[in-house]
Amino acid sequence: MYDQLKLENQICFRLYTASRLVTRAYHPYFEPLGITYPQYLVLLVLWQQDNLPVSEITSRLCLDTNTVTPLLQRMERDGLLVRTRSVVDSRQRIVSLTKKGRKLQEAAKDIPSCVGQQLADNMPSVDELVRLTTTLDHIINSLKKQQQHLTA
Amino acid sequence: MYDQLKLENQICFRLYTASRLVTRAYHPYFEPLGITYPQYLVLLVLWQQDNLPVSEITSRLCLDTNTVTPLLQRMERDGLLVRTRSVVDSRQRIVSLTKKGRKLQEAAKDIPSCVGQQLADNMPSVDELVRLTTTLDHIINSLKKQQQHLTA
């Protein structure tokens, strides 16, 4: 039995599990709003800056168009946004929030603190969450560089 | 604009992205073996202890049967394992590795260190990875407790 193949020694498994459980913690808050977690991420981007081309959304979320395009199509179907063709470059699709999509921001503004509290509850220190953030950024930036041939 | 709704302030997004990118880092190693990341997790469990009921696998991976059952079916289809009915409790399905599934352990034993090196490369310190592990365990255990009504 190789020690490095034990489940409890896998950082990847911890990341994978933590990510799933945290997403699951958001679910009860999303359900009444009729959105999913990835849709929430798209909304976060657009609330911060509206009228973006698809490429900008994929870039900010580190996702590819084959994930984002269908995601945006469903959100358009649900009346959260519209996708218009750019006038300057008709290959580009400009994504804009509808009134409904913009209005959701108000309803969502308390969600992060609610989930954050759940996380902080059994947490030794707030400092730990700060360090977590820094470490995750290291991992993300490192892997983004190494995988640029895939995303760029 | 609410600060707590900015993408760069979301721990959840970092976890989600880090998890995806790390999984993606494993992909080149899995492809020649013909397995996926979740299938690798199942193999990790079974390499550690063979002949487990489905419930034990779901429990160790923090996944539900509606995810694991199809996963096991695909792995059985690919000849990595077999699912037999328990004699003592015929509701239970005992999952056992085939020769092919057991043999993959040899081929996989160097994967963790390869990916680990990629991670450690742009990492300030090894200590940081240790703290990450601890923090993720805190999050996982805390959320597992809170979400027990869903998984148990």
Add this chain to the structure above:
DNA sequence: ATTAATTATATCGTTCACGATGCAAAGATA
């Protein structure tokens, strides 16, 4: 021993992720 409740797993439908491929518009080159 029936009936009722619980448990173990399976099925179904929807929504991601993502590799591979396609296609039309824009830009570069000849």
Add this chain to the structure above:
DNA sequence: TATCTTTGCATCGTGAACGATATAATTAAT
């Protein structure tokens, strides 16, 4: 201007995740 390449997005197929529901076997209760 014709062609060649690149870019931006879309489509397709497969494999997860997961809520909801179903089914058969075990256990508990009457």
